[in-house]
Structures are given as structure tokens and as C-alpha cells.
Amino acid sequence: QVQLVESGGGLVQPGGSLRLSCAASGNIFTGNIFSRFNMRWYRQAPGKQRELVATFTSAGTTLYEDSVKGRFTISRDNAKNTVYLQMNSLKPEDTAVYSCNAISPTLIAGKFYDVWGQGTQVTVSS
Numbered sequence: 001q002v003q004l005v006e007s008g009g010g011l012v013q014p015g016g017s018l019r020l021s022c023a024a025s026g027n028i029f030t031g032n033i034f035s036r037f038n039m040r041w042y043r044q045a046p047g048k049q050r051e052l053v054a055t056f057t058s059a060g061t062t063l064y065e066d067s068v069k070g071r072f073t074i075s076r077d078n079a080k081n082t083v084y085l086q087m088n089s090l091k092p093e094d095t096a097v098y099s100c101n102a103i104s105p106t107l108i109a110g111k112f113y114d115v116w117g118q119g120t121q122v123t124v125s126s
Contacts, residue, residue, distance in 0.1 A: 002026035002115045004100050009120030012090055016124070020085040022100030022117055028109055029081050037113070038103045039076055039083040043096035043122075053098070054085060058105060067093075090124045098122050 008020040020041070024034055038057045044050040054074035055063040062074055073086040083100060099119040104112055 002028060002102065002113055004102055004115055004117035006098065006100055006117045006120040009098060009122045011123045011125065013126050014091060014124055016090050017086070017088045018090065018122060020087070020098055020100075020120060020122075022083045022085075024081040024083075024102060024115075028113075032078060033108060034081040035078040036104060036106060036108060038105055039074075040101040040103070041074060041083075041085045041098060042101060043094075043098045044119075045093075045096040048096075050099075056083060087122070090122075092124045094122060095124050096122060 003025050004022055006020060006022045008018060010018060012018050036058050038055065040055045041053045042050050043053050051065060053065050053068055054072055056074045056076050064072060071089045074083065076083040097119040100117045102113060102115045
């Protein structure tokens with residue numbers, strides 16, 4: 001069983017920063033298994049569709065949604081089974097529930113995985 005737990009959300013003023021963390025746990029995470037997952041951060045604002053914010057692939061590629069380029073940075077620590085989202089210069093329109101997602105592009109122990117965390121609220125307001 002695989003579980004993702006996000007943390008680091010909260011209330012911040014416009015222009016401020018937050019760092020989100022997403023820790024993966026489960027009995028499949030032995031050795032370097034976590035490094036084989038593509039990790040993504042999504043967000044969903046009230047009344048809006050969920051959107052992909054940032055991706056860190058197993059190959060080491062990072063991708064960002066246009067509105068967060070230059071402000072957000074996704075990183076990962078495979079030794080800690082954790083992915084991060086550093087968010088700087090936050091704007092009110094960044095307010096949303098942020099969720100992480102882990103997808104295995106290849107079979108791991110005979111299975112493909114597509115796992116979601118429960119989400120963490122980020123509110124940007126003065």
C-alpha cells in the first residue's frame with residue numbers, strides 16, 4: 001500500500017512564500033523505488049477544475065504550468081521519499097488545495113501505481 005501525505009500549507013500574505021512537502025510511505029519503498037515515480041503537484045481552487053502545477057519526472061525533468069514559472073520550484077529527495085514545492089511571490093490567485101500525485105511509468109512489483117495525497121490548503125490573502 002502506498003500513501004502520500006502533504007504538509008506545509010497555510011495562510012500567507014501576497015508576495016510571501018510557502019514550502020509544501022509530500023512524503024510517500026508504504027512497503028514498496030525499498031532501495032530507490034521512489035525515484036522511479038513521476039511526481040506531480042496539482043491544485044484546485046473553489047469552483048475551478050483541478051490543474052497541474054508542476055512535474056518532476058523519474059528522468060529528472062521538471063515542468064511547470066505557465067502561471068507559476070519563475071515563482072514555484074519542484075524538487076525531490078529520493079532518499080527521503082519526499083517531493084517539495086517551493087512557492088515564492090505568492091498571489092491571491094494561487095489560493096487552492098494543493099495535492100501531490102505519484103505515478104509509476106513502469107511496473108513496480110508487477111503493478112502500476114497512481115496515488116494521491118489528501119491535499120493541503122494554501123490561502124494567499126492580506
